[in-house]
Amino acid sequence: MTAIKHALQRDIFTPNDERLLGIVNVCKAGKKKKNCFLCATVTTERPVQVKVVKVKKSDKGDFYKRQQTWELRDLTQVDAKDASKENPEFDLHFEKVYRWLASSTAEKNSFISCIWKLNQRYLRKKVEFVNVSAQLLEESVPSDESQSVAGGDEDALDDYQELSTREETDIESMMEMCEYAISNAEAFAEQLSKELQVLDGNYMDLSKGHIKALQDGDLTSPKGIEACINASEALLQCMNVALRPGHDKLMAVTQQQLLFADLRDTFARRLTNHLNNVFVHQGHDQSSTLSQHTAELTLPKHNPLHRDLLRYAKLMEWLKNTHREKYEGLSRTYVDYMSRLYEREIKDFFEVAKIKMAGTTKEAKGKFGLHGSSGKLTGSTSSLNKLTVQGSNSRRSQSSSLLDMGNMSASDLDVADRTKFDKIFEQVLSELEPLCLAEQDFISKFFKLQQHPTITPPLAQNIDTPCPQSEKDMVRLMMNKIFQSIETELNSLIALGDKIDSFNSLYMLVKMSHHVWTAENVDPASYLSTTLGNVLVTVKRNFDKCISGQIRQMEEVKISKKSKVGILLFVTGFEEFAELAETIFRNAERRGDLDKAYVKLIRAVFMNVEKVASESQKTPRDVVMMENFHHIFSTLSRLKISCLDAERREAKHKYTDHLQSYVINSLGQPLEKLNHFFEGVEARVAQGVREEEVSYQLAFNKQELRKVIKEYPGKEVKKGLDNLYKKVDKHLCEEESLLQVVWHSMQDEFIRQYKHFEDLIGRCYPGSGITMEFTIQDMLEYFSSIAQSH
Template identity: 90%
Template sequence: MTAIKHALQRDIFTPNDERLLSIVNVCKAGKKKKNCFLCATVTTERPVQVRVVKVKKSDKGDFYKRQMAWELRDLAEVDAKDASKENPEFDLHFEKVYRWVASSTAEKNSFISCIWKLNQRYLRKKVEFVNVSSQLLEESVPSGESQSVAGGDEDALDDYQELNAREEQDIEGMMEVCEYAISNAEAFAEKLSRELQVLDGNYMDLSKGHIRALQDGDLSSPKGIEACINASEALLQCMNVALRPGHEKLMAVKQQQHLFTELRDTFARRLTNHLNNVFVHQGHDQSSTLSQHTAELTLPKHSPLHRDLLRYAKLMEWLKNTQREKYDGLSRTYVDYMTRLYEREIKDFFEVAKIKMAGTTKEGKGNKFGLHGSSGKLTGSTSSLNKLTVQGSSSRRSQSSSLLDMGNMSASDLDVADRTKFDKIFEQVLSELEPLCLAEQDFISKFFKLQQHPTLGEVESDGGVPSRQPPPGEHRHSMKDMVRLMMNKIFQSIETELNSLIALGDKIDSFHSLYMLVKMSHHVWTAQNVDPASYLSTTLGNVLVTVKRNFDKCISGQIRQMEEVKISKKSKVGILPFVTGFEEFAELAETIFRNAERRGDLDKAYVKLIRAVFMNVEKVANESQKTPRDVVMMENFHHIFSTQSRLKISCLETERREAKHKYTDHLQSYVINSLGQPLEKLNHFFEGVEARVAQGVREEEVSYQLAFNKQELRKVIKEYPGKEVKKGLDNLYKKVDKHLCEEESLLQVVWHSMQDEFIRQYKHFEGLIGRCYPGSGITMEFTIGDMLEYFSSIAQSH
C-alpha cells in the first residue's frame, strides 16, 4: 500500500498541487470485482480545499487515473455500520449515498479517522459520524489553516507549541535573508508556510505504530514481520526526505533525524540478533533428518529453511541499504553456518555413494573377462597391469578394464549389470547435487538481494548522504561475484568429493570414464544453459576436465597395452584380443554415447585406437612364427572390417575401407602362396616358361629350349595325376585348417578362393601349353571337373 500511495502522489496528486493523506482500497458493495481507491487529499495552495477522490486503474491496467472527486464540505454523514465488531463496509453520504466495502477493516478505520480529523480541522459544518468507535474520534481541536494535518498513519494531531529560543533565532535568520519580511509580512508568511510544508503531514513524522514495531515488534510471526517491514520502509522514507536548504538547521528536523537514527540502530541490532538465532535453530532442525536421506542416496531439501528465511528478505534489503556492516556480518554468519551444515550433509551423501559404487565390484569374484583371444595365448608379465598375459579362460581379471581383457565381455552379464548400476549411481549423485546448488543460489540471490540493482534510497550506514550509484554493469558484476563467492564457500567440499568419487569409479573400472564423461558433459551443458557463470556450471566444468583427462588416460592405457603385447611362439595367433576388445569397446561406447553432447571426444578416441590396432596387428603378424603373416593379417582385418560395417561408425569409414583392402590383399596372397605347394614342380616349370617369353623367346619356340621341351613337360605333368593332386589338396586343406581360427569362420571362404585360384591357374597352364606347344596333343592328367569334385569332397569329408 505504501508503494501505491507514493505512486498516486507522484502521478496524480502532485501535478494537481494536492497532498495525499489517506487511502483505502474499496469496491462497491455487491460488486466486488472492480476495485478502486478512495483518497483523502488537501490542496497545497491557500485556502486549503479538502476532497475525497476516487482513483482506479486504466482499462489496460498500466496506470492509475482520477475518476471522480467530492468536496469534503459536501459530505453529510459517514456510516461505519458497526462500532463494536470488525466490519469492512461503510457508507459516505454526499448528494447520494455511496456504499463501499474496504479490503480490510484496518484500512477503513484509518481512512474514517483521517476524514474525522480533516473535518475537525478545516470545516465549520461538522460531518455526522454514525456507528464509529469512539477510539477513532479524538477530542475536537481548533480549526484553522495554520494547523498541520495528520496522515492516515497518524495517531493524533500535534498540540500547539511555542517557539523555543533556537527556533526563534532560525526564523530571524530567514527574515534577514528575505528583504520583504517586514515590508510584506503576508508574502513572507506564505513563503514560510511553503518552506515548512516538509514538516507537515506524513513526510518526516513516523506513526506510533511504526515506532512500536521498530522497537519491540515480533520478528517471529508473519504479522509481526509484515509490521516490521512496513515500519522499516516508512523509516527509510522519512530518513531520505529531500530537505530544502536551511531546513536541516531547524530544531524539529534535527530532533526527528536523531529519533530516526536511534530507531534505525535499535531495529538493526534486533534484526541482526534475531536472524543469527534463526540461522542456528533452523539449521539444527534441518540436520536432524540427515540419516534417512543419506541411506536412500538423496540429499536433504532445504526448501523449508529457505521458505522461512525468505520472509525476512525485505528486511535484509533494508539492512543492506541502511547498515551495510551488519548486513555483511549476517552474510558471513549465514555462509559460515551453512558451510558446516552442507559439508556434513555432502560428506555423508558421498560416503553412501562410494559404498554403493564399491558394491558393484565385489572383491574376490574372479576374472570375468579371460584375457584371451580365440584359442591362442599371449604371454607377458603377470605382475603388471600393462603387461597382460593371455592364459585362457582361467585367467584372473585385471582390476582395470582394457581392450585386451574385453575379448570375452559379452559373455559376462554380471559385469554389464555392474556398469549399468555404476551409471545409475553416478547419475543419481549429479541429479541430487544439481537442484541443491540451484536452489541455494536462487535463495542467496533473493534473500541477500543480489539479483537486482540497489534502490535509489540506498544510504551509507550513518544514515546521511545516499551512497554512490555505480553503473548498472558494475552492480551486476559485483552481485554475481558476491553470489559466486558465497556459493564457493558454502559448497567448497563438492568439487573435492566429486573428484574423489570419480577416482574411485576409475579405479574400479577404467571404462567407467566413458559413462562419467557422457553424464558430466550433459549436466555441464544443462547448467550452462541456465547460467554459464553460475557456481554449478563452473564447478561441474572443472570436474569435467578431470573426467576428460581420465577418459584420455584410459584410451592411452589401451594403446600402451597393445604395444606391449607379446605372442606365444607355440600357438597360432587367431583373432587378437585387442581386436575383439576394440569391437566390444565400440559396442559399449556406441550405447553410452548415443545422442551425447561430447560425441567428438569419442570419435577422436576411435581414430587413435583403430590406428593403434592396425599398427599392432601388423606388428604381431610380422613377429608370428606359428601362424603365417598373411593369415594373421587376413583374419584380424576381416574381423575389423566386419565390426565397422556392422556398427557403421561414420568417423571410421576410411579405416573400414582400408581394413577391407588389407583383408582381401592378404587373403589373395595366402591363397596364391598356399596353392604353390600341391603343384610345386608344375608351377616351377611354367614359371620358367613365362620367364623365357619375358626374355624375348617367342612362345612357339619355347619347346626348342632344352629345359622346357615337350619331353620335359610330359615328365612334369606325369608327376601330377588326379590321385596325387587330390592328395596334395587334402594336405593343403589340413594345413589351412591348422592356420585359421574357428572364431572367424574363414576356412570355407579361403577354400573357395583356393578353388577359384586353382581353376584360374589350370586355365593359365592350358593356355601356355596351347601357345607354346601347339599340335603336341599334351594335356593335364585331370580336368576342371575332376578338380571341382576334389575340392568339394575334401570340404565335405572334413
C-alpha cells in the same frame, strides 16, 4: 451521534492509524435489514489515503466491527436522488452501484458534503455529484485535518491539550530566534506555520505504530515481519526526505533526525541478532541427516529454510542500505554456518555414493578405504593394483579394460555393473545441480545481489582473491565457500570410479559434459557451471589416460610361439570398446572426443596387427593379417562409424590382399613340380624364345612335360588338396570362420592356374595332344568332397 463517532474512532480507527471525518446511519435501500454506518476516514500517515468504511455491530451487539472498505479514489459518482426535496436515499457508484437509505436527510447531506470536501482536497480525479444541492458543495475544505470535515466544532475529534514542557521550550527557542515574535505576532505565526509544515510537507512524521514495530515488533510471525518491513521502509523514507536549505538547522527537524537514527540503530541491532540466531541454529541443526535419504541417494532439500528466510529479504535490503557493516556481518555468518551444514550433508551423501559404486558389502567398503571426505583409497597395495571386487554372480578385474589382455572375453564384461555405475553417477550430478542452483538463487534474492553493477563484497576480506567488481562475483565467492567441498568430493568419486573400472570414464565424460552444457545454458558464470567445468577437465584427462593405456597394452602384447595367433585380443577389444562407446555416446555433446579416440585406437590396432604378423612363427603372416583385418572390416561395417570410413576401406583392402597372397602361396604346394616347370617355360619366353620353339629346349621338351604331368594324376591331386585343406585348417582360427571363404578362393585360383597351364600347352606345344591327367570338373568334385568330409 457524537458518542458513536468517538466510540468508533477509539475502537476501530485509532488502532489502524485512521481518523474518522464523516458518518451516516444507513440501511440498504429497498431491504429491511439491520442498520449500519458508512464512515469517511483518512489515514494519519502520508501519503494520505481516503476510504469509505462500512461498520456494523457484531451479531451479539456488544461491539462494532469493520465489514467492508472502499477506496475513495474508486468512487465515480454520488447520486443524491433529488436536489430540491428532502429524500434520505442516495447511491454510491464504486465497482458496482450501492443503494443506501439514510436515517435522515440531514445525515445524508452532511455525509455527502464530507465526501465532496475530501474529494476536492485529496483526489486528482474528481467524483461526479448528481442531484446534489449547490449549498452542500459551496463550503471550503478545512485546512486542519484534526477538525472534522463534515461538521462543526461539536464533531472535532481532537480536544484541546496543554503544551508539554518540550513544546514550550521549542516555542521559546523559536521566539528568541525571531526578532519580531512579540512585536508582530501575525508574522511570527506565519513563520511558525512554515516551520511546522517542514515536518508535514517533507514527510518527516512517523506513526506510533511504526515506531512500536521498529522498537519491539515481532520478527518471528508473518504479520510481525510485514509490520517491521512497512515500518522500516517508512523510516527510510523519512530519513531520506530532501530538506530545503536551512531546514536542517531547525530544532524540530534535528530532533526528528536524531529520533530516526536511534530507531534505525535499534531496529538494525534487533534484526541482526534475530537473523544471526536463525543462521546459527540452522548451522547446528542435526535433524536433516542423510539417514532418511540413504536408500534413494538424495540430498536434503533446504527449500523450507529458504522460504522462511525470504520473508526477511526486504529487511536485508533495508539493512544493506542503512547498516552496511551489519549486513556484511550477517553475510559472513550465513556463509560460515551454512558451509558447515552443507559440508556434513555432502560428505555423507558422497560416502553413500562411493559405497553404492564399490558394492554394498563391508568387504567392498574396506577394500576401497571409503573413509572421510577426501575419499582416499586406503586399501592394501595389492588391492590397489588388482582392484578386484567380489560380486554375487561374477568376479572380474575391476580395471576392466576391454583391451586388457587378461580380461577380454564378453563373459567378463559385467554390463549390469556399468549400468549401475552410470545411474549412480547421474543421480549424484542430478542431486547436486538443483541444490547449487537453489542456494545461488536464494543468496541472490536474500542478500539482494542482482541489482547494482558494482559493490564492495562483504567476504573479500576473508578470501585471498582480488576484490571482485560485481555482485555476481560476490555470489560466486559466497557459493565457493558454502560448497567448498563439492569439487573435492566429485574428484574423489571420479577417482574411485576410474579405479573400479577404467571404462567408467566414458560414462563420466558423457554425463559430466551434459551437465556442464546444461549449467552453461542457465548461467555460464554460475558456481555450478564453473565447478562442473573444472571437474570435466579431470574426467577428460582420465578418458585420455584410458585410451593411452589401451594403446600401451597393444604395444606390450606378447604372442605364444607354440599356438596359432587367431584374432588378436586387442582387435576384439576394440570391437567391444566401440560397441560400448557407441551406446554411451549416442547423442552426446562430446562426440568429437570419442572420434579422436577412435582414430588413435584404430591406428594403433593396425600398426600392432602388422607387428604381430611379422613376429608370428606358428601362423603365416598372411593369415594373421587376413583374419584380423577381416574382423576389423566387419566391425567397422557393422557399427558404421563415420569418422573411420577411411580405415574401414583400408581394412578391406588389407584383408583381400593378404587373402589372395595366402591362397596363391599355399596352392603352389600340391602342384609344385608342375608350377616350377611352367614357370621355366614362361621364363624362356620372357627371354626371347618363341613359344612354338620352347619344346625344342632340352629341359622343356614334350617328353619332360609328359613326365611332370604323369606325376600329378587325379588321385594325387586330390590327396595334395586334402593335405592343403588340413594345413589351412590348422592355420585359421574358428571364431573368424574364414575356412570356407579361403577354400573357395583356392578353388577359383586352382581353376585359374589350370586354365593358364592348358593355355601354355596349347601355345608352346601345339598339336602334341598333351593334356592334364584331371579335368576342371574333377577339380570341382575334389574341392567339394574334401570340404564336406571335414
